[in-house]
Amino acid sequence: MSFDTLVIAEKPSAANDLVAGLGVKILNTKTRVSDGYTDLSNGMRVMPLFGHMIVALPPNAYLTEEQQRGNQFDVIPFLPYPLKVQPKPERDPKTGKPKMRDGKPVESAHFKTLVKMIGEAKVIINAGDIDREGQLIVDELLEYCGVDPTGQTKPIKRVAIMSNHPDDVKDAFAKIESNGAPRWLYKRHAAIARQYLDYWLGMSISMAYQQITGYRQTSAGRVQTPVAWLVTERDRQIESFRAVKYYVPHVKLTDGTVMRWYQRENAAVTPGFDERGRIIDRRIGEAIVAAIRGGMGANVTMADQTHMKEGPPLPFSIGELQVTCGRRFGMSVKEVADVAQGLYEKRKMITYVGTDIRFLPEAKHAEAPGVLQQLGQLNGNLIAGATPSRRSRAWNDSKVEEHFGIMPTGRVESGLSQAEAQIFETIMRRYVAQFYPDFEFVKTSLGVMFGADEFRASSRQTLVRGWKEAEGLPVEDEQEEDALADAEAEREAEATRPSAPGGRG
Numbered sequence: 001m002s003f004d005t006l007v008i009a010e011k012p013s014a015a016n017d018l019v020a021g022l023g024v025k026i027l028n029t030k031t032r033v034s035d036g037y038t039d040l041s042n043g044m045r046v047m048p049l050f051g052h053m054i055v056a057l058p059p060n061a062y063l064t065e066e067q068q069r070g071n072q073f074d075v076i077p078f079l080p081y082p083l084k085v086q087p088k089p090e091r092d093p094k095t096g097k098p099k100m101r102d103g104k105p106v107e108s109a110h111f112k113t114l115v116k117m118i119g120e121a122k123v124i125i126n127a128g129d130i131d132r133e134g135q136l137i138v139d140e141l142l143e144y145c146g147v148d149p150t151g152q153t154k155p156i157k158r159v160a161i162m163s164n165h166p167d168d169v170k171d172a173f174a175k176i177e178s179n180g181a182p183r184w185l186y187k188r189h190a191a192i193a194r195q196y197l198d199y200w201l202g203m204s205i206s207m208a209y210q211q212i213t214g215y216r217q218t219s220a221g222r223v224q225t226p227v228a229w230l231v232t233e234r235d236r237q238i239e240s241f242r243a244v245k246y247y248v249p250h251v252k253l254t255d256g257t258v259m260r261w262y263q264r265e266n267a268a269v270t271p272g273f274d275e276r277g278r279i280i281d282r283r284i285g286e287a288i289v290a291a292i293r294g295g296m297g298a299n300v301t302m303a304d305q306t307h308m309k310e311g312p313p314l315p316f317s318i319g320e321l322q323v324t325c326g327r328r329f330g331m332s333v334k335e336v337a338d339v340a341q342g343l344y345e346k347r348k349m350i351t352y353v354g355t356d357i358r359f360l361p362e363a364k365h366a367e368a369p370g371v372l373q374q375l376g377q378l379n380g381n382l383i384a385g386a387t388p389s390r391r392s393r394a395w396n397d398s399k400v401e402e403h404f405g406i407m408p409t410g411r412v413e414s415g416l417s418q419a420e421a422q423i424f425e426t427i428m429r430r431y432v433a434q435f436y437p438d439f440e441f442v443k444t445s446l447g448v449m450f451g452a453d454e455f456r457a458s459s460r461q462t463l464v465r466g467w468k469e470a471e472g473l474p475v476e477d478e479q480e481e482d483a484l485a486d487a488e489a490e491r492e493a494e495a496t497r498p499s500a501p502g503g504r505g
Contacts, residue, residue, distance in 0.1 A: 021169020
């Protein structure tokens with residue numbers, strides 16, 4: 001079949017979502033799997049990549065055999081420019097190793113088809129992921145095929161698909177632009193800079209370690225080395241951890257308020273206290289309690305009651321989702337990521353999950369009434385409390401980059417597994433919370449000095465539950481998360497408190 005426009009997607013699932021979103025008749029329905037591409041009635045041919053189809057060659061592609069056998073410090077820092085590249089080779093399905101012919105890697109049939117179609121296409125549309133790496137994955141392939149990614153050779157267009165929802169795909173194709181536009185050019189240059197840094201640094205350090213250790217399988221890199229250090233350091237901390245027993249006296253006032261011992265000024269590293277100022281000698285704690293019971297006078301140093309409002313927490317990033325679902329449902333990090341990916345790719349019930357952003361595009365706010373209406377099929381009472389026109393701090397274009405926070409698409413499917421249902425409901429409730437009123441409460445803080453010892457207490461009295469109704473947590477879980485939030489605020493206060501000689505830092 002003939003075609004005019006070649007649309008290049010980053011991976012098969014993205015290509016399928018693109019085709020579904022365009023809603024155009026498929027011409028090669030019976031053969032599209034064996035063809036490796038999809039022909040559409042509008043003259044487009046959609047073909048996926050499998051991530052990077054072009055890979056950089058190792059140092060032995062630049063060095064003589066004598067240099068490879070010799071002292072590696074003679075050739076490092078290793079900074080080849082330009083990098084030598086080759087197509088990603090076909091791999092044996094059984095061993096996973098590259099297929100070789102006459103000592104050279106075998107190009108995949110899929111790659112050969114891609115090269116042929118890039119040459120035949122009158123117009124090419126880069127439909128890769130919209131981050132830096134997604135831009136490079138398509139651009140480097142075009143360059144390898146002798147086509148200028150900016151459009152000097154033939155028209156190269158760019159489509160920015162931020163979600164696999166059909167409406168978002170159609171909207172993206174309605175706003176198609178040049179692949180040579182500044183924002184895409186800058187992304188490509190940023191990705192190339194990262195690529196060279198990774199190669200130069202990684203290869204240079206690896207070769208140095210290999211020379212020092214004599215072990216040729218040693219490797220290092222910009223990402224793997226810091227991560228390895230973090231894991232190793234954490235293991236050391238766990239191994240060297242020693243539990244410290246300390247004591248925290250409590251005082252119960254006549255109205256039932258429980259006050260906890262907070263500190264004794266300048267007590268750190270004095271007898272009976274550790275370096276953090278905690279009581280480690282039980283006798284000191286018992287003496288404090290005995291003195292108070294014996295009628296020791298007290299001075300109130302702080303008594304504050306404040307009416308406070310708290311907006312809904314931001315939508316989830318993948319990291320925040322993993323932490324939350326791990327705490328609530330006992331799921332592993334991998335399980336949350338895998339289930340969420342399925343809800344995105346297969347179910348199409350949520351937006352892109354591999355994001356570290358927790359804000360949403362302002363344009364998505366206009367879609368809220370429709371999304372909420374669809375979600376009402378699952379929980380009508382939840383949606384009834386939402387006000388679609390309400391705008392929380394989550395809607396902020398200045399905080400959105402290539403991707404945005406995880407949110408429901410409005411698509412509702414039945415037959416979810418328990419894990420799918422739990423994760424989707426968590427995401428859905430956090431999204432719906434953006435349309436609920438603020439949580440309002442009165443916070444009471446009390447500080448009392450019994451001699452040299454300071455006791456503190458704080459409590460919350462709820463006035464308006466607001467978005468907490470949307471989160472729908474059991475009372476115990478809500479109290480636990482409030483306690484975690486309070487503890488985090490206390491840690492931040494501790495970190496910013498001025499240090500006094502010999503006192504708490």
